Amino acid sequence: MGAEKIRRTEPIRxxxxxxxxxxxxxxxxxxxxxxxxxxxxxxxxxxxxxxxYADPDAAAGRGGRSRGLRTADxxxxxxxxxxxxxxxxxxxAIDFHVTVDPPQRFSVDVxxxxxxxxxxxxxxxxxxxxxxxxxxxxxxADRTVSCHHWWLSWRLQVPSYWSVxxxxxxxxxxxGYRSHIPFTVRDSRPADLLLLMPDITWQxxxxxxxDGRTGASLYHAWDEHGRLxxxxxxxxxxxxxxxxxxxxxxxxxxxxxxxIRWAERYGYxxxxxxxxxxxxxxxxxxxxxxxxxxxxxxYWSAPMRRTTELAREHxxxxxxxxxxxMYWQVELGPSPSGVADRLLTCRKRRGPGRSALWRxxxxxxxxxxxxxxxxxxxxxxxxxxxxxxxxxxxATGAGDGDEIPxxxxxxxxxYFPRTPLPEHEGRILLxxxxxxxxxxxxxxxxxxxYRAPSGALVFASGTFAWSPGLDRPGHVDERIQRATANLLxxxxxxx
Numbered sequence: 001m002g003a004e005k006i007r008r009t010e011p012i013r014x015x016x017x018x019x020x021x022x023x024x025x026x027x028x029x030x031x032x033x034x035x036x037x038x039x040x041x042x043x044x045x046x047x048x049x050x051x052x053y054a055d056p057d058a059a060a061g062r063g064g065r066s067r068g069l070r071t072a073d074x075x076x077x078x079x080x081x082x083x084x085x086x087x088x089x090x091x092x093a094i095d096f097h098v099t100v101d102p103p104q105r106f107s108v109d110v111x112x113x114x115x116x117x118x119x120x121x122x123x124x125x126x127x128x129x130x131x132x133x134x135x136x137x138x139x140x141a142d143r144t145v146s147c148h149h150w151w152l153s154w155r156l157q158v159p160s161y162w163s164v165x166x167x168x169x170x171x172x173x174x175x176g177y178r179s180h181i182p183f184t185v186r187d188s189r190p191a192d193l194l195l196l197m198p199d200i201t202w203q204x205x206x207x208x209x210x211d212g213r214t215g216a217s218l219y220h221a222w223d224e225h226g227r228l229x230x231x232x233x234x235x236x237x238x239x240x241x242x243x244x245x246x247x248x249x250x251x252x253x254x255x256x257x258x259x260i261r262w263a264e265r266y267g268y269x270x271x272x273x274x275x276x277x278x279x280x281x282x283x284x285x286x287x288x289x290x291x292x293x294x295x296x297x298x299y300w301s302a303p304m305r306r307t308t309e310l311a312r313e314h315x316x317x318x319x320x321x322x323x324x325x326m327y328w329q330v331e332l333g334p335s336p337s338g339v340a341d342r343l344l345t346c347r348k349r350r351g352p353g354r355s356a357l358w359r360x361x362x363x364x365x366x367x368x369x370x371x372x373x374x375x376x377x378x379x380x381x382x383x384x385x386x387x388x389x390x391x392x393x394x395a396t397g398a399g400d401g402d403e404i405p406x407x408x409x410x411x412x413x414x415y416f417p418r419t420p421l422p423e424h425e426g427r428i429l430l431x432x433x434x435x436x437x438x439x440x441x442x443x444x445x446x447x448x449x450y451r452a453p454s455g456a457l458v459f460a461s462g463t464f465a466w467s468p469g470l471d472r473p474g475h476v477d478e479r480i481q482r483a484t485a486n487l488l489x490x491x492x493x494x495x
């Protein structure tokens with residue numbers, strides 16, 4: 001019996017550090033919000049758990065259950081949950097499906113992300129004490145993992161007076177385990193800027209459950225020995241009807257929250273939506289002066305791209321604050337129960353159908369962004385300022401050739417001379433930064449801005465590190481803050 005137990009737990013020991021890399025210190029009500037502002041880890045293409053950006057030595061001390069705090073995991077599923085829809089309008093209901101093991105009562109604290117005097121979030125409401133049950137195991141079919149058969153645990157009727165924004169439901173059991181469910185409250189009211197939360201890309205990276213057996217994302221899956229497999233063996237279709245792995249928060253969620261805290265601090269007029277709202281036509285982007293894509297936004301459907309291009313042609317500006325945007329083409333389909341847009345499919349050159357890279361179907365992302373994905377940046381490098389006399393760099397103090405430390409990180413974009421550019425009435429590169437890739441070769445990152453014939457501005461930062469430069473301690477740079485303000489003020493037509 002003891003030998004059998006060892007055999008069953010050994011595969012978990014090999015990879016559990018990956019699951020625990022998603023764990024966080026107590027995120028709410030106890031000072032700063034480290035899960036918004038600290039380092040983030042993910043499984044890279046080789047299956048290694050690596051920090052995307054932060055100092056690896058500092059990051060190593062943040063994984064796991066430090067200081068005795070207890071974060072739910074995907075092995076024991078102490079408490080895990082997901083929302084029936086990613087975004088709701090005030091007056092609508094959102095359903096939470098939660099599993100609790102062992103069964104016990106739990107509560108849900110709902111927080112709104114914002115500046116809030118530096119706290120980063122504010123508690124909006126607390127649920128009654130709820131009865132927790134062990135939900136059935138996830139269903140799997142051809143690597144697709146779904147929990148659409150879980151029973152309803154709590155229905156939140158969003159009051160009409162709630163502010164639009166990014167929210168997090170914090171689930172807590174009576175014995176102190178916690179997990180999270182992010183969601184968005186959107187509205188159709190006009191605003192200067194529409195912020196689009198990259199929920200499609202979040203789901204593409206979601207490896208739930210990280211149990212060494214059944215979990216799968218568009219990048220990874222497990223074999224029967226508990227080994228993490230790569231993209232060739234990963235899922236082709238993933239479901240939104242499941243929790244996020246680990247602590248219940250998407251990889252790179254902090255990028256969006258970095259921008260939100262900064263933008264709300266300085267009073268920008270923001271509306272909110274998810275990228276699935278853009279896909280489904282639930283928002284009209286032509287009602288806004290600009291669309292802001294604040295985080296890693298790699299997976300785009302054809303309706304997303306078409307709607308965004310129409311917005312640009314209408315005169316709506318576009319702001320892309322990360323890198324590797326719109327790289328893979330995806331399709332969204334209904335769940336087994338018929339709910340629209342609950343399944344995400346990306347074949348990645350496997351099986352029938354067209355290639356899944358936009359650039360391989362003669363619709364390269366550069367034709368919208370002005371630059372496109374060039375590669376990964378294993379270690380942070382400085383961003384090197386170019387064309388410092390341009391208005392974007394005004395009042396930043398930056399000069400040509402100045403280096404902004406650590407601003408080229410994660411992944412990088414650049415201009416591809418042999419790839420067509422979008423129609424434009426003016427175009428400029430605002431950074432040209434050398435970095436060393438994983439093979440030791442010197443490559444370069446670029447930051448782009450162009451004006452479309454409609455008058456719309458299209459900005460692409462070309463790096464993962466731009467949003468953290470706005471409001472993440474240890475990464476804030478006043479030049480990036482001022483440059484972003486220069487851009488948004490011009491888009492919003494502020495004096």
